[in-house]
Amino acid sequence: MTLFVVFAALLVVATAALLLPALLRKPRSVDTGERREANLAIFRDQLAELERERAEGSLGDADFEQARSELQRRLLEEVQPDAPTAPVRPAGRRTAIVLVIALPLLAAAGYLVLGNPRGLDPMQTQATISPQQIEGMLGKLVERLKQNPDDAQGWVMLARSYKVLGRFPEAAEAYSHAGALLDADAALLADYAEVLSQTQGGNLRGKPAELIARALQIAPDEPHALLLAGAEASDRQDFASAAKYWERLLAQLEPGSEEAQTLEAAIAKAREIAGAGGKTAAAGPALSGEVSLSPKLAAQVQPDDVLFVFARAEDGNRMPLAATRATVGQLPLRFRFDDSMALTGGQKLSAFKTVSIEARVAKAGTAKTSSGDLFGTVSGVKPNSQNLRLVIDQVQP
Numbered sequence: 001m002t003l004f005v006v007f008a009a010l011l012v013v014a015t016a017a018l019l020l021p022a023l024l025r026k027p028r029s030v031d032t033g034e035r036r037e038a039n040l041a042i043f044r045d046q047l048a049e050l051e052r053e054r055a056e057g058s059l060g061d062a063d064f065e066q067a068r069s070e071l072q073r074r075l076l077e078e079v080q081p082d083a084p085t086a087p088v089r090p091a092g093r094r095t096a097i098v099l100v101i102a103l104p105l106l107a108a109a110g111y112l113v114l115g116n117p118r119g120l121d122p123m124q125t126q127a128t129i130s131p132q133q134i135e136g137m138l139g140k141l142v143e144r145l146k147q148n149p150d151d152a153q154g155w156v157m158l159a160r161s162y163k164v165l166g167r168f169p170e171a172a173e174a175y176s177h178a179g180a181l182l183d184a185d186a187a188l189l190a191d192y193a194e195v196l197s198q199t200q201g202g203n204l205r206g207k208p209a210e211l212i213a214r215a216l217q218i219a220p221d222e223p224h225a226l227l228l229a230g231a232e233a234s235d236r237q238d239f240a241s242a243a244k245y246w247e248r249l250l251a252q253l254e255p256g257s258e259e260a261q262t263l264e265a266a267i268a269k270a271r272e273i274a275g276a277g278g279k280t281a282a283a284g285p286a287l288s289g290e291v292s293l294s295p296k297l298a299a300q301v302q303p304d305d306v307l308f309v310f311a312r313a314e315d316g317n318r319m320p321l322a323a324t325r326a327t328v329g330q331l332p333l334r335f336r337f338d339d340s341m342a343l344t345g346g347q348k349l350s351a352f353k354t355v356s357i358e359a360r361v362a363k364a365g366t367a368k369t370s371s372g373d374l375f376g377t378v379s380g381v382k383p384n385s386q387n388l389r390l391v392i393d394q395v396q397p
Contacts, residue, residue, distance in 0.1 A: 047068065050064055050067050134165070138158070138161060138162075141154065141158050145158065149177065150179075152177075152178045152180065152181035152182070153181065155174050155175070155178045155179075156174075156175070156178050156181060156188060158174040159172075159174035159175040159191075159192075159195070162174060163191070163195055163304065164304045165329075166303035166304070166328075166329025166330075168195050168198040168199050171195045172192070172195045172196050175188075175191075178192075183214075184218070185218075186216070186218040186219035186222040186225055187215075187219075187222060187224060187225075189212070189214050189215035189225070190211070190212060190215045190222060190224040190228055191224065193211035193212045193228055194228060196208045196211070203235070204231060204232035204235055205232065205235065205236070208228070209232050212225050212228050212229050212232060213229075216229060221248060221252065223249055223252055226246070226248050226249040227245075227246070227249055230243075230249070233245060239270040239271070239274040240270070240271075240274040242270045243267050243270040243271050243274065246263055246266060246267045249263065250263050250264065250267065257366075257368075258366060258367045258368045259366055259367065261319070269342070285338065285339075285349065285350050285384035286336055286338040286383075286384065286386075287311065287338070287349060287355070287357070287381065287382075287383050287384065287385050287386075287388070288334070288335065288337070289357070289385070289386075289388025289389060290332050290334050290335070291307070291331060291332060291335060291359040291391075291392065292331060292332040292333075292389070292390070293328070293331050293332075293361075293374075293391070293392045294376075294391055294392060294393035297392065297393065300374060300395075301328045302328065303327065303328055303329030304327055304328070304329065305361050306325065306327060306361070306366075307325070307326045307327055307328055307330070307331070307359065307360070307361055307362070308323060308324070308358075308359070308360050308367055309323065309324050309333070309335045309357070309358070309359045309390075310322070310323045310357070310360070311349060311357055312356050312357075312358065313347070313352050313355060313356075314352070314354055314356050314380075321337075321342060321348065321355060322338075322341040322342060322349060323367075324341075328361055333359075337349060350383055352383065354380045354381055354383075355381050356377055356379040356381065357378045357381050357388060358375060358376070358377045359376050359390050360373055360374070360392075361373060361374040361392060370396065371396055371397060372395065372396060373396040374392050374394065374395055375392060375394050375395075375396060376391050376393050376394060
């Protein structure tokens with residue numbers, strides 16, 4: 001948008017530069033004395049010509065007198081004193097000023113009428129890419145990599161593209177060809193670990209855990225690796241280690257943010273379980289169901305958009321009683337909440353007669369509600385309800 005406006009302004013300035021000199025130039029005055037002298041000279045020449053013709057006999061006396069009278073009449077008309085005239089106003093300057101003001105206004109008005117004003121908004125100019133176009137671009141990238149299999153950057157690009165599309169096995173295969181570029185980058189190793197875990201149903205054990213460990217050797221405070229390391233330790237029931245990993249991640253988050261609060265609750269829970277000898281609290285009643293996306297909103301999401309499912313008390317407190325995080329690519333998503341998943345100390349699902357369940361596609365990627373999020377809610381849910389059906393069918397204003 002800025003570049004367009006700059007070029008438009010330069011065009012207006014160039015046009016004005018061509019027009020203004022001619023308009024601002026003072027008009028050249030005509031010397032009336034010189035004009036009269038010229039007319040007298042012409043009269044003398046014409047009168048001498050008439051006299052010569054009479055002397056030669058080609059012009060009679062009567063014709064000579066008539067022609068001379070005509071010349072005299074014309075001469076008198078030419079040398080009459082000039083009538084008073086109004087002073088000349090600087091019309092050129094006035095026209096120049098009007099043009100300088102009017103040119104930009106007329107150009108803008110013309111563009112509004114004949115052009116595409118929405119084209120000035122970068123958000124509006126983003127092309128809508130169809131699935132067929134995406135497949136076409138991926139196909140070209142695959143063919144390029146076949147010709148140049150040592151292009152590690154190309155393999156990483158392909159892996160990330162497949163991950164965005166939710167095609168995790170293909171993403172993992174692409175990452176496996178990234179070679180030295182992958183081995184030296186902690187963030188890429190953590191991403192590769194997450195992709196591999198998705199091919200194993202979310203299980204981080206085995207090779208994903210090895211990749212996480214290598215990532216933390218390269219960059220001990222890499223955020224994604226710390227998050228995954230805590231999750232992997234939690235899967236192994238090593239809650240003390242999970243708390244330590246997440247504490248290192250917490251130090252990098254904005255204090256008081258929703259992400260920080262959620263992570264603090266997870267750390268507290270891990271510490272609580274670790275202090276109890278690794279035994280989790282009694283599960284109590286379980287609430288389960290499935291989240292799906294309304295077909296009418298399918299065009300507004302991408303497979304890697306973050307999805308949160310929350311269980312909240314219905315007393316107005318926004319802090320979740322339990323939560324899970326996934327991606328749109330995992331829909332339809334089965335979920336299960338019980339007391340062992342409580343995020344806030346002392347508040348469990350079983351302590352409430354009814355709760356509300358919300359599923360939210362977070363466009364900003366955080367748990368905080370923002371405009372444009374897609375969501376669906378079910379209220380009045382008993383903590384022991386089973387097989388709930390929750391549809392994401394609304395857009396946050």
